[in-house]
Amino acid sequence: MAPVVQSSQPWVEKYRPRQVKDVAHQDEVVRVLTNTLETSNCPHMLFYGPPGTGKTTTALAIAHQLFGPEMYKSRVLELNASDDRGINVVRTKIKNFAAVAVGSSRQGGYPCPPFKIIILDEADSMTEDAQNALRRTMETYSKVTRFFFICNYISRIIEPLASRCAKFRFKPLTEEIMGSRILHICREEGLSLDSEALSTLSSISQGDLRRAITYLQSAARLFGSSISARVLISVSGVIPNEVTQAIFSACRSGNFDLANKEVDNVIAEGYPVSQMLSQLYDIVIDADDISDEQKARICKKFAEADKCLVDGADEYLQLLDVASTTMQALTNMPQDMACES
Amino acid sequence: MLWVDKYRPKTLDKVIVHEDVAQNLQKLVSAGDCPHLLFYGPSGSGKKTLIMALLRQIFGPSADKVKVENKIWKVDAGPRTIDVELTTLSSTNHVELSPSDAGFQDRYVVQEIIKEMAKNRPIDTKGKKGFKVLVLNEVDKLSREAQHSLRRTMEKYSASCRLILCSNSSSKVTEAVRSRCLNVRINAPMEEEIVNVLDFIAKKEGLQLPQGFAARIAEKSNRNLRRAVLTFETCRVQQYPFTNNQAIPPMDWEQYLSEIASDIMKEQSPKRLFEVRGKLYELLTNCIPPEIILKRLLFELLKKLDSELKHEVSHWAAYYEHRMRLGQKAIFHLEAFVAKFMSIYKSFLISTFG
Numbered sequence: 001m002a003p004v005v006q007s008s009q010p011w012v013e014k015y016r017p018r019q020v021k022d023v024a025h026q027d028e029v030v031r032v033l034t035n036t037l038e039t040s041n042c043p044h045m046l047f048y049g050p051p052g053t054g055k056t057t058t059a060l061a062i063a064h065q066l067f068g069p070e071m072y073k074s075r076v077l078e079l080n081a082s083d084d085r086g087i088n089v090v091r092t093k094i095k096n097f098a099a100v101a102v103g104s105s106r107q108g109g110y111p112c113p114p115f116k117i118i119i120l121d122e123a124d125s126m127t128e129d130a131q132n133a134l135r136r137t138m139e140t141y142s143k144v145t146r147f148f149f150i151c152n153y154i155s156r157i158i159e160p161l162a163s164r165c166a167k168f169r170f171k172p173l174t175e176e177i178m179g180s181r182i183l184h185i186c187r188e189e190g191l192s193l194d195s196e197a198l199s200t201l202s203s204i205s206q207g208d209l210r211r212a213i214t215y216l217q218s219a220a221r222l223f224g225s226s227i228s229a230r231v232l233i234s235v236s237g238v239i240p241n242e243v244t245q246a247i248f249s250a251c252r253s254g255n256f257d258l259a260n261k262e263v264d265n266v267i268a269e270g271y272p273v274s275q276m277l278s279q280l281y282d283i284v285i286d287a288d289d290i291s292d293e294q295k296a297r298i299c300k301k302f303a304e305a306d307k308c309l310v311d312g313a314d315e316y317l318q319l320l321d322v323a324s325t326t327m328q329a330l331t332n333m334p335q336d337m338a339c340e341s
Numbered sequence: 342m343l344w345v346d347k348y349r350p351k352t353l354d355k356v357i358v359h360e361d362v363a364q365n366l367q368k369l370v371s372a373g374d375c376p377h378l379l380f381y382g383p384s385g386s387g388k389k390t391l392i393m394a395l396l397r398q399i400f401g402p403s404a405d406k407v408k409v410e411n412k413i414w415k416v417d418a419g420p421r422t423i424d425v426e427l428t429t430l431s432s433t434n435h436v437e438l439s440p441s442d443a444g445f446q447d448r449y450v451v452q453e454i455i456k457e458m459a460k461n462r463p464i465d466t467k468g469k470k471g472f473k474v475l476v477l478n479e480v481d482k483l484s485r486e487a488q489h490s491l492r493r494t495m496e497k498y499s500a501s502c503r504l505i506l507c508s509n510s511s512s513k514v515t516e517a518v519r520s521r522c523l524n525v526r527i528n529a530p531m532e533e534e535i536v537n538v539l540d541f542i543a544k545k546e547g548l549q550l551p552q553g554f555a556a557r558i559a560e561k562s563n564r565n566l567r568r569a570v571l572t573f574e575t576c577r578v579q580q581y582p583f584t585n586n587q588a589i590p591p592m593d594w595e596q597y598l599s600e601i602a603s604d605i606m607k608e609q610s611p612k613r614l615f616e617v618r619g620k621l622y623e624l625l626t627n628c629i630p631p632e633i634i635l636k637r638l639l640f641e642l643l644k645k646l647d648s649e650l651k652h653e654v655s656h657w658a659a660y661y662e663h664r665m666r667l668g669q670k671a672i673f674h675l676e677a678f679v680a681k682f683m684s685i686y687k688s689f690l691i692s693t694f695g
Contacts (some may be wrong), residue, residue, distance in 0.1 A: 010376060010499055012521075051517060080493040088420070125489050211520045218376065218523040222365045237511065237524045256651045260643070268529040268564045270382035274512040305659075309512050313663040314632050317639070321659035324652040333652070 011217045012210050015185055020061045023054050024209075025177045029168045033062050040066075040104075040113035044138065044147045046162060048154040049170025052208030055150045058170075059119050063148075066117070068110035075102065075112075080121035090133040094118060098141040116145050123149040124156035131158045138164055172207025175199070182212060191216075192226045200229040204236045239271045244279045251323055254331040259323045266319065273315040277302050277322065284326075294329045301325040344574045345567055348542050353394045357538055358387055358530045358566065366391065366525075370399050377495055377504045379480075379519060381511040382527030385565030388507050391527065392476060395505075399474070400434045407432045416449040425449055435474040441482035451483070451490040459498035473502045480506040481513035492517045529564035532556070538566060539573055548577065553585040561589050594629050595637060602641035609683035614676070621675050631671035635662050635678060642682065650689055657681050 017023050020033045029047070036042040047055040063076045077097045079089075097118065104114035120126070138147055138161070149165060151157055173181075179198055186193050193201075193216075205212035218235040219227045233240070243266065250259040266276060284290065284298050305318045327333075350356045356363040369375055375395075380388040396404040407430050414425045425446050430437040436458055440450040458475060480488070495504055495518070506522060508514055530538070536555045543550035558576070562569035572589060580587055601620050604613065624634055639658040643651055657678060665674040 013496065013499060051520065121493070122489060125486070208520065214520060214523070221369050221376065221523070223368075235523065237519075237526060256648045268383055270386065270510075270526050270528045272381070272511040308659070308663040311663060312513060312666045313659070314636065314666075315510050315512060316636060317655070317659040317662045320655050324655050328652055 010214070011185060011189070012213050015181075015188075015213065016057050017054070017061060018064065020058060020065060023058050023061065024181055025173050026054055026058065026168075026170055029058060029170070032166070032168070033058070036062065037065060037111060040111045042146060044142075044149075044165040046149045046151075046154070046157065046165035046167045047170060048151050048157075048167070050172055050207065051152060052205075052210035052212075053170040053172060054209070055170050056121055059121075059148045059150055063117050063119065066111055066113060068112070071110070071112055075116045076119065077116070078119045078121065086127065087129045087133050090130045090137070094134070095137050098137055098145040101144050114144070117148060118145060119148045119150065121150045122152075124151035124153050128158060131161055135160050135164070173209050174207075175202045178202050178205070178207070178209055178212060181209060182216060185213065185216065189220065190225060191220055194228070197227055197229045197232055200232050204232065204238050237272065237275065239275055239279055243269070243271065244276065244283060247276075247323060248280065248283050248326075251326040252330055254327055256324065256327065259327060260320065263316065263320050263323055267316045273319050274306065274309050276319065277306055277309075280322075280326075290330065294332075297329040298326050343571070344542055344546075345570045348538075348545070348570070349390050350394060351397065353391075353398050356387075356391070356394060357541060358534050359391060359527060362391065362525060362527065363394070366395050367398060369523075370395065375399070375503055375523075377499075377506075377522040379506045379508070379511065379514065379522035379524050380527055381508050381514070381524065383529045383565070384509060385562075385567035386527045386529045387566060388527050391525075392505055392507060396435055396474060396476075400432070404432050404435060407437075414450075414454050416446075416453045423449060425454070427454065435476060437476040437478070439478040440487065441479045445484065447484055447487040448490060451487045451494065455491075456494055456498075459494060459502040461501075472500075474505060475502060476505045476507065478507050479509075480518070481508040481510055485515070488515045488518055492521060495521050530566050532559040532564065535559035535562060535564070535566055535569045539569065542570065542573065546577075549582055551583055551585045554583050554587060558589060561591070594624060594627065597624065598634065598637045599641045602638060602645070605642070605679060605682060606645055606686070609687040614680055614683065617679055618672070618676055621672060621679075625672060631665055631675060632662055635665070635675060638675075638678075647689075650685065653685055654682060657685075 020030055020037070023030055033042070045059075047059065049055060060078075063078075064072060067075045077094070079094070097116065100116070102114055102116055104112060123131075134147075138145075147165070149157060149161070154162065154167070179202060182193070182198065182201060185191075201212050201215060205215060215232055215236050216227070219231050222235060223231045247259070247262045247266065250262045253259075266273070281299065281302055284295060284302075287295075290298075301322055305322045308318050309315065353363045353367045378395075380392060382388055393404070409428065409430055411426070411428045414427060416423045416425055423446060425443050427438060427440075427443060427450060438450075438454075440447045440455070443450045455475060455477075458473070461473075483491075491504075492515075504522075506514070506518070511519060511524065511526075536552075536559050539555045539558060540550060543555075554576075558569055558572050562572060575590060576583065576587065579590070597620065601617055604617060604620075607613075621634065625631065635658060639655065642654060646654060661674045661678040661681070664677075665671050668674060
């Protein structure tokens with residue numbers, strides 16, 4: 001294991017895989033990259049997938065394995081959203097770095113192939129102009145530079161860039177893989193985690209390993225070394241079932257004032273409404289006694305409200321609107337106000 | 342000194358309202374260290390108080406000695422330099438700032454200033470490297486870009502710097518930032534808890550506080566502790582000794598809004614709309630935030646409506662509030678809501694009474 005690390009280090013960093021082969025569950029990528037290590041050659045890469053599946057980890061690991069600690073600084077340029085990446089930076093910084101020619105020099109057992117790597121993390125937050133400016137740069141210097149793009153949504157990468165890269169989708173981790181990783185950390189840190197807590201952890205983190213580890217660390221910090229499912233729920237910010245059920249049954253009752261009171265309560269308790277919506281969604285979808293048409297009507301409202309929340313609309317009003325629409329749908333009130341703008 | 346400040350708990354073990362949270366926080370920092378934290382909850386629930394108490398717990402009394410600094414940062418943004426003016430509140434070990442004050446330039450604050458602060462770490466007297474705490478207020482008002490910029494900063498400088506974020510709602514903080522923090526939900530205190538606090542203050546001040554009166558203050562405060570304490574102090578000035586049925590002065594703007602609401606209910610005409618607009622303008626010029634006006638107006642209207650109309654009205658309130666957020670001038674949307682309401686109400690009246 002890694003040498004004695006400061007206790008202050010987040011476990012997410014501490015247990016970040018240092019080698020490509022340690023990356024869990026992403027077999028195709030790992031295969032291609034191990035190949036790269038042997039042949040010392042690779043195409044431009046585009047990694048995409050949901051958060052916490054290992055994209056950044058993989059990119060950093062391959063860069064480290066190719067160049068080793070000494071050459072890393074001169075061969076790898078890592079840019080992410082915390083750096084300014086306007087069109088200006090693409091034109092100057094990236095281009096300058098890409099243009100430098102390098103030789104191949106085997107050093108200290110690392111392959112050190114004759115190219116440099118530019119890692120563009122969170123590439124979906126780059127402007128379209130900046131992406132366009134990259135197209136030619138990528139081709140011109142393809143002899144000496146490889147680009148690694150990392151993003152959550154591939155649709156935000158412009159087509160010309162995507163077509164120049166080998167694309168790899170990172171899958172959300174399955175429960176078993178996540179479980180084994182979590183158990184490994186528990187062993188290292190001396191935590192005891194029962195099977196119920198483990199399955200809770202996998203379900204609340206929804207395939208995001210980083211989130212799972214963060215919850216685990218928070219829970220361990222707050223409540224000591226034995227961790228139960230209840231503790232995990234309280235640190236994860238998931239809304240307790242009673243609260244969502246209370247809102248839902250208020251909607252069923254068809255009493256507007258009751259629903260209004262419940263909504264008030266949710267806001268005062270400080271529960272995040274976006275989380276509330278996704279949990280209500282689960283309830284509505286699973287409910288057997290609601291007709292498909294009603295479900296469709298309710299879900300449409302969820303989608304609208306979610307968009308409004310992203311735009312920064314007020315949580316109270318949105319939740320009230322959702323509750324009122326749900327109530328109308330459940331009590332089969334006519335949909336007279338079509339509410340189209 | 343206002344009672345709100347005077348009786349603000351200074352340390353984590355003196356906290357009355359969120360005792361369980363305070364205990365957990367105490368455990369959290371007992372090793373002299375903490376993860377990134379995100380405090381969220383409605384206003385007046387005690388987020389800031391807990392944060393300050395936490396800082397004092399970590400750094401000892403030196404966290405109290407703060408100096409206010411108003412500095413202009415020169416940020417190099419490509420061809421030109423941008424001046425960003427920012428007020429910070431800092432002690433030796435922590436810096437507090439509201440990046441959203443910089444408006445649309447908040448991205449530069451996060452990218453340059455916070456990074457700069459996060460980089461240099463303090464060294465304590467024994468030569469041991471410590472860490473610095475950055476307290477960021479109102480993270481929910483940060484723009485998307487700024488929040489994206491924050492995520493890598495949080496990881497990269499995690500050895501030398503801890504961020505404590507404070508926001509009203511966690512929906513507006515991106516998932517990426519949330520997943521990097523320990524989330525602490527601070528709920529608004531229950532009415533009984535508010536009564537307890539009022540009792541505590543009354544005892545310290547040597548006042549007689551009748552139970553019924555305290556309960557009424559708590560009820561009026563909408564579970565906002567700060568407001569309850571302020572109201573309590575106002576009442577003390579107005580009349581002492583307290584009586585059980587003493588009038589609690591309502592906020593003047595709330596009274597004004599309830600007048601507006603009854604105006605709207607009485608008559609629905611362009612002329613009335615014009616009058617209402619004047620009143621709304623007056624509220625806006627008195628710095629009442631437009632979304633609060635809209636919410637309160639809805640609250641007042643809902644009290645007076647039949648239940649079949651409530652659905653529709655609340656839907657339109659949500660609709661216009663969203664529009665207001667996207668648009669520039671709040672008054673248009675407030676007025677549109679009032680006009681919409683008038684039209685709904687009038688057609689309801691016509692269809693019912695002919």
